[in-house]
Amino acid sequence: MIIIHAGFQIQTDKEDDFLVEIRPLIEASRSEEGNISYDLVKDTEKAGAYTMVELWKDMDAVKFHNQTEHFTSFTATAPKYFTVPPQVKVYDAQPVAKK
Template structure:
């Protein structure tokens, strides 16, 4: 399982446009084969910071997502919303058996 955190620091005046622009990406990504979850979270301590937390079945699913039209289209527009470069971290994880 691949877990990705993509941190977006958004220009304050462009936050509404960013949230509108990212909705089709979220919907299309959730519908992809190999997607387990795809959720955008807003930081409570930082007004203009959002983190996309993605969980994918495997590296093949990530590669397919990264070459998808909805992803490449959004990436092409994302720079106009960002106040600093996008920060992306990827992790290889497995579910833990709890209790």
């Protein structure tokens, strides 16, 4: 399983527009084959801070996702909302076996 944390720092006066623009990306990504979950989380302590938490079946699913129209369209227009470039962390994880 691949876990991705994409951290966004959004200009506070553009948060509402950012949330409107990211909604189609979230909805379309959740319907992709290989997607386990795709959730945008708002930091409750830091203004304008969000993290996209993505879980994917495997790296092939991530590669497919990164080539979709909804992803490439969002990544082309989203920088106008950022105060700094996104901070992306990718993890290769395995579920912990229950004992």
